[in-house]
Amino acid sequence: MIRYITPLAGLFASLLGSQLIAADAADTRAMIEMNLSGDIRTEAEMARDANRKPAEVLEFFGLEDNMKVLEISPATGYWSKFVGPTLCGAGGELVFSVGVSEDFRNEVMALEGLECTTAINDSITLGSIPGFEFETGDFDMVLTFWNLHNPSAEDRANLNAAVFASLKSGGIYGVVDHTRRHMQPGSREVGRRLDPVLVIKEMVDTGFEFVDFSEMHYHMEDDLMQEVGTPGVRGNTDRFTLKFRKP
Numbered sequence: 427m428i429r430y431i432t433p434l435a436g437l438f439a440s441l442l443g444s445q446l447i448a449a450d451a452a453d454t455r456a457m458i459e460m461n462l463s464g465d466i467r468t469e470a471e472m473a474r475d476a477n478r479k480p481a482e483v484l485e486f487f488g489l490e491d492n493m494k495v496l497e498i499s500p501a502t503g504y505w506s507k508f509v510g511p512t513l514c515g516a517g518g519e520l521v522f523s524v525g526v527s528e529d530f531r532n533e534v535m536a537l538e539g540l541e542c543t544t545a546i547n548d549s550i551t552l553g554s555i556p557g558f559e560f561e562t563g564d565f566d567m568v569l570t571f572w573n574l575h576n577p578s579a580e581d582r583a584n585l586n587a588a589v590f591a592s593l594k595s596g597g598i599y600g601v602v603d604h605t606r607r608h609m610q611p612g613s614r615e616v617g618r619r620l621d622p623v624l625v626i627k628e629m630v631d632t633g634f635e636f637v638d639f640s641e642m643h644y645h646m647e648d649d650l651m652q653e654v655g656t657p658g659v660r661g662n663t664d665r666f667t668l669k670f671r672k673p
Contacts, residue, residue, distance in 0.1 A: 454491045457515065458484055461508035466537045471504050477661055479642050480508065486640050487600035487669055491516035493566035496592065498585070499525035499552055499573045503534035509569075511539035523547045523560060524573075524585070555581035563592040571602045572665075575620040579628075586632045590672055599634060599670040601625065602643065604654050604663045618654045622666035634670040643667055 458481045462472070489495070491512050500506045500522050510520045519542050522530070526545040535543050546561040555577050568589045574582060589599055606619035626636050643665035652659045 450490055451485065451488075454489060454512065455481060455485050457491055457512045458489075458508060461511045461539075464508060464511060464539065466511075466539060467507050471507065474504065474661070478504075480505065482642055483600075483602065483640075483667060484509070486638075486642070486667065487567065487569070487598055489567060490518075492518045494519045494521070494564060496521045496523060496560070496565045496568040496589075498523060498568065498570035498589075500530060500534070501525075503530060505569065505571060506534055506540070506543070507537065510537075510543050514539055514542035518542065519544075521546060521562065521565070523550070524555070525551045552576040552581075555584045557584045558588055560588055560592045565593050565597055567598045567600065568593060569600045572604065574601060574603050574625065575606075575618050582628060583632070586628060586634075590632050590634060593672040595672060597672045598637070599629070599672070601668045601670070602665055605648075605650055605666050607650050610650075615651060615653045619650065619663075620666075622668060625666070625668060629668075629670045633673070635673055637669040637671050639669070640667040 462475060462481065489509070489512075493513065495509065495513060495518065497506060497509065497520060506520070506522070512518070513520050520540070522535070522543065522545045524547060526548055531545060534540065535545065547558065550556075550558065552573060553576065574585075577585060586599075593599065603622075603625070604619045606616050606621045608621050608623050610616060610621065622639075630636060645662050645664040648659060648662060648664040650664060654660065654663050
């Protein structure tokens, strides 16, 4: 009978560990949902939630509230205003980099609940990304939303290499962007779209493992041929949601 104790104990520990992970994920999801209703968010930002599915996105990527997270090019702070309070309220940390404007520093980072945020590598923009390394590392997760279509292929490779170097082993790189048809030639109409197959190839070439994709932002009505800001298309583009891991 003794020989069965170890396997049973191992099974129990495994089940307990899974329950703890599930509980942590549920707790983080609840914090995200609470912060989506935070006073620092505008009505316009809240109106975008139904389409962007922010809580679902962050749960898919596996965000936990005690993580050290890097957000690439936060723009006007749509994601920052609830990711920041979620992390800051639980001992996590949120770092911004690439294209962090002075207005963002003064108007978003100074908001209540974002005390754990910092900005680094301010001189780098999405329009010009040399080979570089982030000023700090050991990130559990890096997030970028609607940004990878902006840099050239060479600049994107520089950014992805810097992200790879900045992540801990097992760290996650979460990407969302507007979908372009596979191998479609570039044009003004599709200039702000990106081929998800190309993105996966570039990430794997960098050293990332492709973990998963989600169909949560699939929009059948988007024919992938129109500029993303076109009336009727804006806010309803088909988007890819991809998850990568550093081995």
